[in-house]
Amino acid sequence: MKQVHTRFPVMETERLQLRKIEVQDAENMLTYLQDPDVMEYYGLPPFVSAEQVLDEIAWYNKIFTQQTGIRWGITLKDEDKIIGSLGFLNWVPMHHRVDIGYELNQEYWGKGIASEALQAVLAYGFETMELERVQALIEPANLASIHLVEKHGFLREGLLRNYEYGNGKFDDLLMYAILKKDFLASSK
Template identity: 30%
Template sequence: MYEENFITDIPILETDHYLLRGVALEDSKALFPILSDKTTMKFITPHPVLGEEDVKLLITTYLTRFTEQKEIPWVIVHKESNEVIGQFRLHKLHLWHRKAEMGAVIREDFQRKGVMTEILQSILPFFFDTLKLNRLVGDIFEGNVGSMKLLEKFGFTKEGVLRDTDFDGEVFHHTVVYSMLRREYLENK
């Protein structure tokens, strides 16, 4: 069965300027300022983490889901400075259906600088060629125009808008769903 051949270690993926390596509890100190920043998290959650212990709990959850074959969690490291500048996750991973959703959080001073463009150039071959999965999804808050443009640039298909899917304590937000299928990836390769 497909699940038996799945990865047992989080692989290191490398781009020109960035390294994706498996998240570890020791990354909580570097991730806390990123995951607690309301501006950075505005398109992800209205309730950012409140302390480093919250980040450790998140990391523990990510790693548990990895061992259950439900997620692959990385930190994004800037190669020149060796700083953790964000995280990238393939989550909602379902091996039988061969699909996952991606999620990224990038430190504010690295946003709009091509980080995700580089990362997707490594993630897409890993996802479709190495893992041989079939469907990669990006669910994006409707106001997150930068992420929508990024996915469109890479050939993701806008599937539609899910209305009022997330509540931030004051207002509801629509979610725009994008996906790429393996056959589309192979056609555009």
């Protein structure tokens, strides 16, 4: 497998810094990972302890080290406080394909932060990681997430019935995807 990143890439946008999530970020992360509204479509119940957050951070480090994904912490430029995260997982370099996921502290919903971060991460994926396809699996009831990806040019490709099991139930997921050529055309 081609190794794309040996050092964690830090990115800046107009209002945000996207950086590696560290152990010292656990307390800020617990603030939103324990929120039932934030976790409604995460596939896990709301977190109840710092230990759960530390396990999540360890997983982020593992996928980066193993080159199967990368997860950035979202911070406002003037505050070095994690308010959410987003990134790639299930990277298949041979097929130039990856899944994307994200969550954001409810306090920052509706302010264009997820959109700004998503644009930067997609650019990194298509330009640096040489991706051809980025896909998002979204529960049909998650209208905010559907709106976000559609705004960025993702197309709905179908419904995956009972695709995931989480929180004691099977969930249908919508498959959305954006191709490199679509991203480049929309970025002009």
